Amino acid sequence: MPRTLAFLRHGQSQWNLENRFTGWVDVDLTEKGEAEARKAGQLLKQEGTEFDGTFTSVQTRAIRTLNLALEEMGECWLPVIKNWRLNERHYGALTGLNKQETREKHGDEQVHIWRRSYDVPPPPLEDSSAFPSLNDRRYRGVDVPKTESLKLCLDRVEPYWNEAIAPAVRDGQNCIIAAHGNSLRALVKLLFEVSDQDITSVEIPTGNPLLIQLDENLKPTAARYLDQDRAQPLPGGF
Numbered sequence: 001m002p003r004t005l006a007f008l009r010h011g012q013s014q015w016n017l018e019n020r021f022t023g024w025v026d027v028d029l030t031e032k033g034e035a036e037a038r039k040a041g042q043l044l045k046q047e048g049t050e051f052d053g054t055f056t057s058v059q060t061r062a063i064r065t066l067n068l069a070l071e072e073m074g075e076c077w078l079p080v081i082k083n084w085r086l087n088e089r090h091y092g093a094l095t096g097l098n099k100q101e102t103r104e105k106h107g108d109e110q111v112h113i114w115r116r117s118y119d120v121p122p123p124p125l126e127d128s129s130a131f132p133s134l135n136d137r138r139y140r141g142v143d144v145p146k147t148e149s150l151k152l153c154l155d156r157v158e159p160y161w162n163e164a165i166a167p168a169v170r171d172g173q174n175c176i177i178a179a180h181g182n183s184l185r186a187l188v189k190l191l192f193e194v195s196d197q198d199i200t201s202v203e204i205p206t207g208n209p210l211l212i213q214l215d216e217n218l219k220p221t222a223a224r225y226l227d228q229d230r231a232q233p234l235p236g237g238f
């Protein structure tokens with residue numbers, strides 16, 4: 001029996017608009033981001049897939065994107081499971097900084113390494129940072145990271161895939177995963193077996209559902225973005 005997964009990166013956030021490193025800071029969607037989320041819901045509805053369950057992070061921008069999409073689909077009743085392991089990659093000491101100003105200060109190459117290399121994390125967030133997550137009660141009992149590379153992000157996403165999402169999919173459920181640019185890149189790396197090198201060029205557009213068909217071994221057999229005008233190249237020849 002074929003299974004369908006939909007990866008949905010949240011719509012434009014306030015800090016996407018302001019071009020700031022966001023990571024674990026809980027910024028909300030802009031009006032454009034809300035519109036992207038609704039459009040994603042319309043596209044998913046047109047597709048006609050019957051979804052059974054949904055997963056998201058504990059960050060407002062992903063949760064609201066999912067809710068707005070489900071509203072458009074007329075499927076607000078679907079179960080939603082939230083987990084911090086689907087959060088955005090933690091941006092360490094870059095959190096809150098403007099990406100262009102950071103390029104001017106540290107150079108394009110260094111910023112590209114921080115943003116897209118597989119295993120080079122940015123410097124850790126300092127305890128004096130204006131953006132601590134440590135005391136946030138949603139992270140009670142969580143070993144809150146001080147920085148993460150994509151590899152470290154995958155290291156905490158992968159157990160959640162194995163323990164929560166994969167069993168549901170194996171069970172025959174079609175699932176939506178509403179998450180973030182880098183936590184979804186981590187899942188793309190895992191599912192499509194993308195090399196450490198090739199994952200550096202994978203970009204997932206905001207609010208554009210990526211529909212993936214999986215076989216019984218959870219290997220992708222087809223994948224495409226529903227909004228083809230805003231599609232990005234996919235790994236694995238899809």
Ligand SMILES: O=C(O)[C@@H](CO)OP(=O)(O)O
Pocket residue numbers: 016020021022023088089091115181182
């Ligand atoms: O700032 C962030 O948290 C992420 C996602 O918006 O940015 P980037 O695409 O640079 O990894």
